[in-house]
Amino acid sequence: MSVYSWECLLEVSLSDRVVNFGYLSLNRLSDSVKTDRLALARTPPPCHAAAQAAGQSPSVGERRHTVRVIIIGATGTIGQAVVRAFEGRHEVVRVGHSSGEHQVDIRDRSSIERLLETLGSFDALVSTAGQVKFGPLAELSDADWAFCLSDKLMGQVNLVRVGLKHVREGGSFTLTSGLLARYPTKGGSAITLVNAGLEAFAKAAALEMPRGTRINVVSPPWVSETLEAMGRDGSKGLPAEKVARAYVESVEGTRNGETLDARDFA
Numbered sequence: 001m002s003v004y005s006w007e008c009l010l011e012v013s014l015s016d017r018v019v020n021f022g023y024l025s026l027n028r029l030s031d032s033v034k035t036d037r038l039a040l041a042r043t044p045p046p047c048h049a050a051a052q053a054a055g056q057s058p059s060v061g062e063r064r065h066t067v068r069v070i071i072i073g074a075t076g077t078i079g080q081a082v083v084r085a086f087e088g089r090h091e092v093v094r095v096g097h098s099s100g101e102h103q104v105d106i107r108d109r110s111s112i113e114r115l116l117e118t119l120g121s122f123d124a125l126v127s128t129a130g131q132v133k134f135g136p137l138a139e140l141s142d143a144d145w146a147f148c149l150s151d152k153l154m155g156q157v158n159l160v161r162v163g164l165k166h167v168r169e170g171g172s173f174t175l176t177s178g179l180l181a182r183y184p185t186k187g188g189s190a191i192t193l194v195n196a197g198l199e200a201f202a203k204a205a206a207l208e209m210p211r212g213t214r215i216n217v218v219s220p221p222w223v224s225e226t227l228e229a230m231g232r233d234g235s236k237g238l239p240a241e242k243v244a245r246a247y248v249e250s251v252e253g254t255r256n257g258e259t260l261d262a263r264d265f266a
């Protein structure tokens, strides 16, 4: 399967196949298209620009006391930065897929159940995991769609469904989507569906969260380290350390049912 647009890499986790697709697609685009898209990725939204102009810092959360935070995807590019943002101030539990303190496969509900039974109760669960497939609508196979739905979409939804039994009063869930939810592009139909689905899910689930618990989604733009790993200019993206600030806001603040554009908190 081929890929037509470079934006597919916006969502890429660095698995071999997807990155290879991305390199191919990047080379197919004209420089003007690349420039437009990269400008989009680095341009702060109006609300962020207004806050910066007013000298305001990102909103101050209210859960500054030490809490127990489980990070799924803790060994990844964004996950490692999220770990650094919380460690020292909170009790952090690092979960990877093939590595990390603990392992889980979010595609497998029983794996999630085993993990959370083992770990016990928590105040916050943050997911920075979730893979997707990119490619032309006409070329995405049934297996590609099934992969996207079972991994990034239902994998994260199931973290919440299973996690509800274990989250403490006043706790939270923070999932990860991506900018393609709101900026669709050719070749990104599956990822736009998944990301928009996650954001819609959080909005609706927030209405039913029990015991004062909350749920939000963080939407990262290109991450600098990801661009650099692809041999691209990292300055066109947002450093993972800055992306992590949106996760801190979600966990320590009072938001519920929101999608946090990571550029707003950088």
Ligand SMILES: NC(=O)c1ccc[n+]([C@@H]2O[C@H](COP(=O)([O-])OP(=O)(O)OC[C@H]3O[C@@H](n4cnc5c(N)ncnc54)[C@H](OP(=O)(O)O)[C@@H]3O)[C@@H](O)[C@H]2O)c1
Pocket: 009, 010, 011, 012, 013, 014, 015, 072, 073, 074, 075, 076, 077, 078, 079, 095, 096, 097, 098, 099, 100, 104, 105, 106, 107, 128, 129, 130, 131, 151, 152, 176, 177, 178, 179, 219, 220, 221, 222, 223, 224, 226, 227
């Ligand atoms: N990086 C970007 O530029 C960017 C931009 C927008 C959105 N996003 C989204 O942000 C999320 C994280 O991206 P990333 O770049 O940090 O990814 P990454 O570096 O590839 O890290 C992925 C993390 O998820 C874990 N993981 C992979 N498959 C899993 C599974 N089936 N079950 C549980 N954990 C699994 C990996 O564990 P192991 O290391 O043990 O395999 C790793 O900790 C993704 O959903 C991505 O779509 C990323």
